[in-house]
Amino acid sequence: MKRARIARLRWRSAPRCGFSLVEVMVGVMLLSTAVLGLAAAGSAGLKQTTRARDDSQFWGDAQQILDSLVARGYGLAATTDSQTVRGRKIKWIIASPATAPQKITMIVFRRGYQLTARNVSSQTVPDTVVYYMSRRRPGT
Numbered sequence: 001m002k003r004a005r006i007a008r009l010r011w012r013s014a015p016r017c018g019f020s021l022v023e024v025m026v027g028v029m030l031l032s033t034a035v036l037g038l039a040a041a042g043s044a045g046l047k048q049t050t051r052a053r054d055d056s057q058f059w060g061d062a063q064q065i066l067d068s069l070v071a072r073g074y075g076l077a078a079t080t081d082s083q084t085v086r087g088r089k090i091k092w093i094i095a096s097p098a099t100a101p102q103k104i105t106m107i108v109f110r111r112g113y114q115l116t117a118r119n120v121s122s123q124t125v126p127d128t129v130v131y132y133m134s135r136r137r138p139g140t
Helices: 002-013 021-071
Strands: 079-085 088-094 102-111 124-133
Touching: 021 079, 021 088, 021 102, 021 124
Parallel strands: none
Antiparallel strands: 079 088, 088 102, 102 124
8 A cells, every 4th residue: 555655646746748738729829820920921022022023014114115205206296195005004295396305294004002092992093204305416
């Protein structure tokens, strides 16, 4: 009987190995929160990368149209016209060459990212680019 009592005392006082269920649940919750945070950050990064690529293409298209207008040279007839490049509408207004410098106003419509007053993402946003062309001086 003495031996059984000593064995029970040793069993109670012996250090336990492992984790309790509560500790495991807290660890799993912390790990899952960290993984969800990383997934959200990855998603936001991918969204911003896509927007940056779209904006680069947008400005490339606007530059293409502006270069073609500038290549025509100074003295273009006053006109208003538009063209669609890769699904993006680009409108330009060329002022009269009688007033130097000649003003070219380009309005480029692109998909908007900002929210309107009603917190609804607007479909298209107009961006305006103004370019001034001057006459060349004689001898240059």
